[in-house]
Amino acid sequence: MGLKILGTGYYLPETVVTNEDFTRIVDTSDEWIVKRTGMRERRIASEPTHVMAEEAARRAIENAGMSPEDIDLILCTTVTSDYITPSLACIIQGNIGAKNAVAFDINAACAAFVYALDMAHMYLQNGYKHILIVSAEGLSKITDYTDRSTCVLFGDAAGACIVGWGDGEFKSVLGSDGTGAHTLFARRPLNDVPFVTQVDPQSVDHFPDVNRPGVLYMDGREVYKFAVGAMSKALLGACEKAGLQPKDLDLIIPHQANLRIIQSAAKELGLPLERFYVNIDRYGNTSSACIPVALAELNAQGALVPGKKVGMVGFGAGLVYGGCVFTL
Numbered sequence: 241m242g243l244k245i246l247g248t249g250y251y252l253p254e255t256v257v258t259n260e261d262f263t264r265i266v267d268t269s270d271e272w273i274v275k276r277t278g279m280r281e282r283r284i285a286s287e288p289t290h291v292m293a294e295e296a297a298r299r300a301i302e303n304a305g306m307s308p309e310d311i312d313l314i315l316c317t318t319v320t321s322d323y324i325t326p327s328l329a330c331i332i333q334g335n336i337g338a339k340n341a342v343a344f345d346i347n348a349a350c351a352a353f354v355y356a357l358d359m360a361h362m363y364l365q366n367g368y369k370h371i372l373i374v375s376a377e378g379l380s381k382i383t384d385y386t387d388r389s390t391c392v393l394f395g396d397a398a399g400a401c402i403v404g405w406g407d408g409e410f411k412s413v414l415g416s417d418g419t420g421a422h423t424l425f426a427r428r429p430l431n432d433v434p435f436v437t438q439v440d441p442q443s444v445d446h447f448p449d450v451n452r453p454g455v456l457y458m459d460g461r462e463v464y465k466f467a468v469g470a471m472s473k474a475l476l477g478a479c480e481k482a483g484l485q486p487k488d489l490d491l492i493i494p495h496q497a498n499l500r501i502i503q504s505a506a507k508e509l510g511l512p513l514e515r516f517y518v519n520i521d522r523y524g525n526t527s528s529a530c531i532p533v534a535l536a537e538l539n540a541q542g543a544l545v546p547g548k549k550v551g552m553v554g555f556g557a558g559l560v561y562g563g564c565v566f567t568l
């Protein structure tokens with residue numbers, strides 16, 4: 241059984257930050273950022289993550305012609321929830337009035353939307369009918385704006401979709417490599433605890449002691465190498481399971497981390513770059529929100545034509561990757 245996109249929505253904060261804006265806070269240039277990443281501008285939120293998430297969710301429900309009560313499961317992906325607990329999914333469930341929905345979060349960093357789709361596909365087989373997936377990221381909350389090699393990369397956004405049963409097949413490949421965990425991470429500040437002196441996990445895990453708690457550290461070159469291999473491996477694997485060749489895919493929605501990574505994956509897969517949807521120039525890397533925002537933009541453009549074969553592929557901290565293919 242396949243999976244059908246019943247509705248999509250997205251939300252972008254108003255504030256646009258250009259490459260030029262970064263030249264005022266770190267030693268960088270528009271030319272370097274465009275050449276090395278393909279990024280030109282990104283959005284930065286003043287609103288909490290859950291506000292972006294709820295707006296994207298409401299728009300997806302409206303786009304599907306449904307009401308919040310029709311949703312029976314909410315899966316949220318985020319690494320920047322406003323609360324440690326409860327889950328972002330429960331906050332959304334309460335605020336939009338999806339009173340019949342079970343709600344919980346998934347943490348698979350930038351690849352999490354593909355993980356959520358995969359999980360939704362399993363829950364559909366379990367009897368759930370209308371699953372709302374919301375991916376919302378306020379990455380500006382965990383970005384180190386003194387580090388020029390990471391701060392220019394990230395933006396804030398939320399994307400959502402509702403999925404139900406569809407014709408055709410849904411096939412996916414997920415993978416993890418925890419030995420690369422130290423190449424991309426943000427650690428939680430230690431709490432002040434009476435009675436004991438807590439051991440910083442970083443000191444026993446041998447992660448590099450390079451950034452302050454709460455902000456992202458990334459070994460860009462290592463992640464880059466992982467990303468190029470993971471993108472083609474995940475997409476090829478999902479195609480193989482579906483009995484397809486990459487060239488059979490009409491449209492590929494990749495994670496938007498670096499235009500050069502997308503170009504390399506296209507080359508490895510022997511596909512023209514035009515087959516890949518790219519909006520990295522406008523929004524930068526919005527982690528798990530990249531793919532659903534792109535999906536919603538494509539839907540608004542009328543590009544999600546029934547019968548077309550679509551591939552999605554993401555990778556991120558963990559390290560993790562995931563790819564899937566299905567018929568729209």
Ligand SMILES: CC(C)(COP(=O)(O)OP(=O)(O)OC[C@H]1O[C@@H](n2cnc3c(N)ncnc32)[C@H](O)[C@@H]1OP(=O)(O)O)[C@@H](O)C(=O)NCCC(=O)NCCS
Nearest residue numbers: 268269272276350388389392460461463464497498555556
């Ligand atoms: C981060 C990334 C764009 C850096 O590009 P790169 O070509 O690998 O650049 P390097 O890290 O090799 O750095 C090259 C030089 O540019 C400098 N540099 C880094 N960021 C810069 C910036 N914003 N402006 C100007 N110079 C910069 C570095 O300091 C380095 O200078 P040096 O040679 O004097 O030491 C790239 O590695 C990347 O995209 N990695 C993967 C990121 C990713 O996918 N992250 C998300 C995972 S979900």
